[in-house]
Amino acid sequence: MLSEHPSYEELTRDFSxxxxxxxxxxxxxxxxxxxxxxxxxxxxxxxxxxxxxxxxGFGGTRKQYTFNDIRLAGNTIGAFLLSQGIAESDRVCLFMxxxxxxxxxxxxxxxxxxxxxxxxxxxxxxxxxxxxxNAETRAVxxxxxxxxxxxxxxxxxxxxxFVIIVDNVKPSELEPGEILFSLENAEPVEKFEIAPTRxxxxxxxxxxxxxxxQPKGVKHVHYSIMSQYLTTxxxxxxxxDDIYWCTADPGWVTGTSYGIIGPWSLGVTQCVLDxxxxxxxxxxxxxxxxxxxxxSAPTAIRSLMKAGDELVKEFDLSSLRHLASVGEPLNSEAxxxxxxxxxxxxxxxxxxxxxxxxxxTNFPGMKIKxxxxxxxFPGITGAVLDPVTFTPIGEPGKAGLIAFRPGWPAMMRTYxxxxxxxxxxxxxxxxxxxxxxxxxxxxYYWFMGRDDDVINTGGHLVSxxxxxxxxxxxxxxxxxxxxxxxxxxxxxxxxxxxxxxxGFTAGPDLELEIMNFIRKKLSPLAMPQAIEFMDTLxxxxxxxxxxxxxxxxxxxxxxxxxxxxEND
Amino acid sequence: MEENNLNEMKELIRNYVIKEYIDDDDTTITDxxxxxxxxxxxxxxxxxxxxxxxxxxxxxxxxxxxxxxxxDSVNNIVALVNQYLxx
Numbered sequence: 001m002l003s004e005h006p007s008y009e010e011l012t013r014d015f016s017x018x019x020x021x022x023x024x025x026x027x028x029x030x031x032x033x034x035x036x037x038x039x040x041x042x043x044x045x046x047x048x049x050x051x052x053x054x055x056x057g058f059g060g061t062r063k064q065y066t067f068n069d070i071r072l073a074g075n076t077i078g079a080f081l082l083s084q085g086i087a088e089s090d091r092v093c094l095f096m097x098x099x100x101x102x103x104x105x106x107x108x109x110x111x112x113x114x115x116x117x118x119x120x121x122x123x124x125x126x127x128x129x130x131x132x133x134n135a136e137t138r139a140v141x142x143x144x145x146x147x148x149x150x151x152x153x154x155x156x157x158x159x160x161x162f163v164i165i166v167d168n169v170k171p172s173e174l175e176p177g178e179i180l181f182s183l184e185n186a187e188p189v190e191k192f193e194i195a196p197t198r199x200x201x202x203x204x205x206x207x208x209x210x211x212x213x214q215p216k217g218v219k220h221v222h223y224s225i226m227s228q229y230l231t232t233x234x235x236x237x238x239x240x241d242d243i244y245w246c247t248a249d250p251g252w253v254t255g256t257s258y259g260i261i262g263p264w265s266l267g268v269t270q271c272v273l274d275x276x277x278x279x280x281x282x283x284x285x286x287x288x289x290x291x292x293x294x295x296s297a298p299t300a301i302r303s304l305m306k307a308g309d310e311l312v313k314e315f316d317l318s319s320l321r322h323l324a325s326v327g328e329p330l331n332s333e334a335x336x337x338x339x340x341x342x343x344x345x346x347x348x349x350x351x352x353x354x355x356x357x358x359x360x361t362n363f364p365g366m367k368i369k370x371x372x373x374x375x376x377f378p379g380i381t382g383a384v385l386d387p388v389t390f391t392p393i394g395e396p397g398k399a400g401l402i403a404f405r406p407g408w409p410a411m412m413r414t415y416x417x418x419x420x421x422x423x424x425x426x427x428x429x430x431x432x433x434x435x436x437x438x439x440x441x442x443x444y445y446w447f448m449g450r451d452d453d454v455i456n457t458g459g460h461l462v463s464x465x466x467x468x469x470x471x472x473x474x475x476x477x478x479x480x481x482x483x484x485x486x487x488x489x490x491x492x493x494x495x496x497x498x499x500x501x502x503g504f505t506a507g508p509d510l511e512l513e514i515m516n517f518i519r520k521k522l523s524p525l526a527m528p529q530a531i532e533f534m535d536t537l538x539x540x541x542x543x544x545x546x547x548x549x550x551x552x553x554x555x556x557x558x559x560x561x562x563x564x565x566e567n568d
Numbered sequence: 569m570e571e572n573n574l575n576e577m578k579e580l581i582r583n584y585v586i587k588e589y590i591d592d593d594d595t596t597i598t599d600x601x602x603x604x605x606x607x608x609x610x611x612x613x614x615x616x617x618x619x620x621x622x623x624x625x626x627x628x629x630x631x632x633x634x635x636x637x638x639x640d641s642v643n644n645i646v647a648l649v650n651q652y653l654x655x
Binding site for chain 2: 058059122144145147148275276281303458490493508509512515516524527
């Protein structure tokens with residue numbers, strides 16, 4: 001079915017961000033608060049009793065919340081945070097699985113004008129420490145199951161005053177500074193004064209990995225809702241009666257921009273499934289909740305492909321109306337497969353933590369070119385730039401750097417306390433995405449890869465530097481070089497090349513020990529899925545490990561210029 | 569396989585899963601507890617579990633057989649390992 005909206009060409013021709021401002025009833029200079037817009041405003045529009053969230057956890061636990069419920073929950077959590085002395089601009093970390101408290105706390109934190117710092121709950125203690133330390137986070141909201149990781153690093157985080165636990169811990173087991181908070185037992189707060197946040201007030205701090213240095217905190221503001229609202233409406237094509245499922249975890253930007261802000265700012269019902277991946281469970285979830293719009297990731301889609309076509313036939317998935325994908329390039333086979341088995345093709349989208357909202361997309365109603373990311377969203381000026389001159393390449397099909405003219409509402413405002421890195425992202429007035437693509441003669445973008453060493457595994461960015469640094473903390477590791485290797489499901493996975501210190505012997509047990517060391521320290525995503533022990537690593541004469549050589553070897557590419565390679 | 573050996577294998581795998589993947593001391597893992605579909609072990613971590621099994625039992629499990637379903641409980645894992653023991 002084609003979109004109900006005007007065509008891509010019409011929307012592009014007449015585009016202005018004031019369309020979103022008007023629909024969200026916002027006048028420049030007004031108070032604007034994402035927490036309020038996603039709950040109170042929807043209630044004011046007569047949808048208080050409409051379901052905002054269907055939640056299903058492992059073992060069939062089910063909960064549901066109306067927009068009035070999430071409004072009250074946001075108020076109640078906000079009031080609790082204020083009662084503890086948490087104030088505007090404080091960073092409050094959400095370190096939880098996808099339980100309702102995660103989504104509801106998100107609203108509560110924003111309502112008091114504090115900054116939400118969502119972190120993936122599978123992060124190990126080192127990953128957690130680096131991000132909490134950098135943000136000088138004042139409070140962490142977490143679950144008992146993740147408490148041990150927080151406790152392990154707590155004494156090294158002097159700015160972390162509060163650890164708030166939302167589930168069952170016996171009060172006698174609490175350590176100083178730990179507080180129990182049960183939403184179910186708290187008195188609902190009906191009337192709550194929303195913090196007078198403005199367009200440029202900070203709202204979110206998402207962390208992203210780079211090639212070098214520690215992860216960077218990407219600062220977003222409340223005005224970002226304009227981009228997230230309009231892209232959700234037009235690209236994900238959400239309508240009032242839709243039942244929407246975004247499979248992303250809010251520890252990552254997709255899970256907040258399109259797993260909370262987008263659907264709720266539109267007053268649309270969304271579903272959350274908080275279990276491990278299983279093709280059967282996913283299909284059953286779509287069938288049970290009659291999901292109409294599904295926003296997922298290529299890794300998941302390829303895993304579903306692997307589970308086979310026959311399984312799809314066991315479920316009634318006829319409710320599906322629109323499918324979209326994000327996180328990494330969606331291969332043409334997956335697009336064609338979804339068209340065959342679901343009767344709907346996935347629409348690929350491209351954007352980043354820094355852009356905050358969808359930048360390039362296969363627009364509903366527009367011809368899908370399988371394997372292409374589509375065209376720029378209306379109002380977005382994009383180009384591929386020559387990597388030397390940083391000027392747009394006019395020639396169709398020629399590869400260059402994906403870049404955008406800054407100015408859309410959800411664009412990051414800076415990297416947290418790292419203005420220098422932020423400025424490096426701009427050249428000649430273009431924001432450099434760090435990805436490469438070409439543009440064909442019809443304006444479709446075709447992804448070609450990263451422009452740096454960052455590893456995109458299963459749609460998540462992993463810094464080789466971070467993994468190399470962590471590897472060096474293992475007693476057996478002398479030197480390390482980290483790159484990616486091809487993977488059928490995740491596109492690429494982490495691979496480590498290691499030299500050992502004297503006295504250690506390479507072998508499968510040591511390999512496993514190192515894998516688990518990184519998994520626990522950083523995250524399962526960062527864990528090398530393969531380790532190769534080497535006598536020496538390729539280095540420049542100045543001693544820098546040449547990841548490029550390791551990468552070329554793994555991917556069967558030309559090594560290129562190795563004139564700076566150290567002679568053994 | 570003899571029952572004693574089977575039980576030893578289950579205990580070995582169960583203890584490894586608890587030690588490596590379960591942070592909360594109060595979580596109970598039985599031989600039937602779903603590991604992957606419950607989210608206790610994610611798909612990335614499954615690779616380290618595979619390496620553990622291959623190292624410990626001196627077997628090679630083909631990638632096509634290392635599925636989330638085959639790793640979804642201690643009992644399933646034992647059944648998988650048994651297919652490749654003595655091959």
